Amino acid sequence: MDGYDKYAYEPFAVTADLAVFTLRAGVLHVLLVERGEEPYAGRWALPGGFVRPDEAAESAARRELGEETGLTDVSGLHLEQLRTYSEPGRDPRMRVVSVAFAALLPDAPEARGGSDAAEARWTPYDAARELAFDHDRILADARGRVGAKLEYTCLATAFCPPEFTLGELQQVYETVWGAELDRPNFRRKVLATPGFVEAVPGAARLTGGRGKPAALYRAGTAAALHPPLLRPTPEGRPA
């Protein structure tokens, strides 16, 4: 921070890019925009854009999300910094440093193309490949982070509407982890963790489906899970 001179070094452009996840019909979806200009014109990319001189990267992320995808009701949006990508050559035109964010949305309001992007669309995670720039890597990093944070935080409720059933919460885990969980055990664990969820007191039952109606819960006040809810070991490790 010494040897300071305002124009001693070539300036950088700084962008905020977002990997926004949601669950639709039990499938993990990510929000993508279609690029209208070169480079990578016509390719899909993560929404994002330049950080303005008077705002932090977090503010830029929220603003760009609204501008590019029409998602303005970002009240229930969980936004969290992922990491910063600064390798030279990320952008073929100039030096761009991207602060990447991972975001989670409860329901999935339809996205529309905004002012900047030609089109915005929810895309199944597995179909989001060959994105522009290094966005494949950013998206994979974000997905890994979300999966890991489900283990030791209450993040899963950020995928759910304000009131939800334990079955819906379990679906979040099963979808993100790609693994099936035992329902009674999941229920026992969630209810035994203080502050994870709290029961909705009234006539809190949701009907409309086939079987017995489920009780409704709200997200609790806890942020971390102690002890964590570990994902089933795929193979080998007896832990």
Next chain:
Amino acid sequence: MDGYDKYAYEPFAVTADLAVFTLRAGVLHVLLVERGEEPYAGRWALPGGFVRPDEAAESAARRELGEETGLTDVSGLHLEQLRTYSEPGRDPRMRVVSVAFAALLPDAPEARGGSDAAEARWTPYDAARELAFDHDRILADARGRVGAKLEYTCLATAFCPPEFTLGELQQVYETVWGAELDRPNFRRKVLATPGFVEAVPGAARLTGGRGKPAALYRAGTAAALHPPLLRPTPEGRPA
């Protein structure tokens, strides 16, 4: 990423700042440099500096560490991105975006002032207060991250020399967490976790201390701890 124009926005300066931790005599220390210029001249700060046009923030972090503190044998250095601080007004002179890193060093080679900084010094963590810029906050964030990562990764070995005793490894946890651990239980847990440590086969005993000499171990190949090694609950939560 559209509406792209090289000079459409005021450029940003990008720096890489480091919170470098080590353990000396059972006390957590952090590496600080004394600022030689305004603003904050004479104040202590985290080492760091401008990212050059042809390098990534990670490279800049390693380079600045050597330039400012004389620490060149960064072979055993564990370096990991923390997060990026981009709030306007962080630097009173211009818009600076800082990519912050947390780093861990096994032993503590003495630091010297480098080309940029007036002086570099290892400081006990608790004495590192009122740093320049927003470095107090960055340092606190880094410390929190290191403490949390000890729970579910093998990061603790990064504080140890290539060969170490289980007592030394336990000291790492106790120092960073500020809590005492039961020695037999710690030992059982570490040895039961495959890939955490591996015994040094030969006449692997370290003498010189008072009591029975301890067996030596090396860092294993595992990166994560399954199940995690949770820090003792300070109070309340029965987990």
Next chain:
DNA sequence: CCCTTTTATAGTCGCACTGACTATTAAAGG
């Protein structure tokens, strides 16, 4: 040279958590 101190290592006991599984309840659909 013995005995105390110090530290490493080995082992025990009980509780809490979890995985696997079975049983019951309450709705919808034919």
Next chain:
DNA sequence: CCTTTAATAGTCAGTGCGACTATAAAAGGG
């Protein structure tokens, strides 16, 4: 009315971990 579906309740055994006791191997002091 009976079947299907899904939620909820409960059981049981294995495992991990906290708390604790016991033994082994060195240094140091008389």
